[in-house]
Amino acid sequence: MQIRPFDADDTAAVSHVLDAAFGRSVERQIVIALRAADADTLELVAELDGRVIGEIMFSPASGHTAAGEEVFGLALGPVAVLPEFAKRGIGSALIEAGLGFIRQLGVPFCILLADPDFYQRFGFQPASRNQWIWDGDTEGKFTEAFQIRVFQPDALPDMQVTASFHPAFDLDSV
Numbered sequence: 812m813q814i815r816p817f818d819a820d821d822t823a824a825v826s827h828v829l830d831a832a833f834g835r836s837v838e839r840q841i842v843i844a845l846r847a848a849d850a851d852t853l854e855l856v857a858e859l860d861g862r863v864i865g866e867i868m869f870s871p872a873s874g875h876t877a878a879g880e881e882v883f884g885l886a887l888g889p890v891a892v893l894p895e896f897a898k899r900g901i902g903s904a905l906i907e908a909g910l911g912f913i914r915q916l917g918v919p920f921c922i923l924l925a926d927p928d929f930y931q932r933f934g935f936q937p938a939s940r941n942q943w944i945w946d947g948d949t950e951g952k953f954t955e956a957f958q959i960r961v962f963q964p965d966a967l968p969d970m971q972v973t974a975s976f977h978p979a980f981d982l983d984s985v
């Protein structure tokens with residue numbers, strides 16, 4: 812198994828991975844919208860014997876404070892592995908590779924919205940502990956699911972930050 816950057820020739824295979832992993836088309840549409848918006852900052856695929864069996868996307872994210880300070884980082888997601896290849900460490904390998912790469916690039920933070928049980932092993936924690944809230948969580952329903960991994964603590968404001976994902980995640984707006 813190798814992890815390598817997405818290539819345009821992988822488009823159909825990645826769409827298949829996303830549809831099969833999630834059992835619906837929303838995540839495929841988000842990935843297509845992110846690419847169309849040039850917001851596919853880092854897209855990696857897992858390949859086994861010439862076949863694409865997994866994919867991960869990182870896209871631009873931002874945070875702002877009431878004092879007008881803005882910070883820019885990345886969001887992780889979606890990440891998907893073909894169901895028949897799940898639980899063999901491929902998803903973890905994609906996540907580790909992506910995080911390692913963006914950390915080297917000097918990205919100050921990475922956010923995501925997902926089950927905390929899986930992502931805390933990769934250094935994520937509920938973003939509320941860092942005084943971060945997600946602008947899409949008006950009712951406070953995603954306090955545990957909205958997570959952050961901080962790479963550069965000194966680059967982040969020491970006050971409440973409201974975070975935004977790329978608009979492509981809101982399919983109504985693309």
Ligand SMILES: CC(C)(COP(=O)(O)OP(=O)(O)OC[C@H]1O[C@@H](n2cnc3c(N)ncnc32)[C@H](O)[C@@H]1OP(=O)(O)O)[C@@H](O)C(=O)NCCC(=O)NCCS
Pocket residue numbers: 832833888889890891892893896897898899900901902903904925926928929
């Ligand atoms: C999530 C996903 C990418 C993980 O890929 P994978 O190759 O199966 O992951 P790994 O083999 O590296 O890790 C498996 C571990 O993750 C756990 N895990 C997988 N998905 C999980 C989830 N949604 N919530 C909690 N734990 C999860 C497994 O229980 C297993 O735990 P263990 O190591 O303690 O046994 C894959 O299961 C998938 O494509 N799921 C459907 C799409 C999805 O939910 N994506 C994530 C949200 S963007």
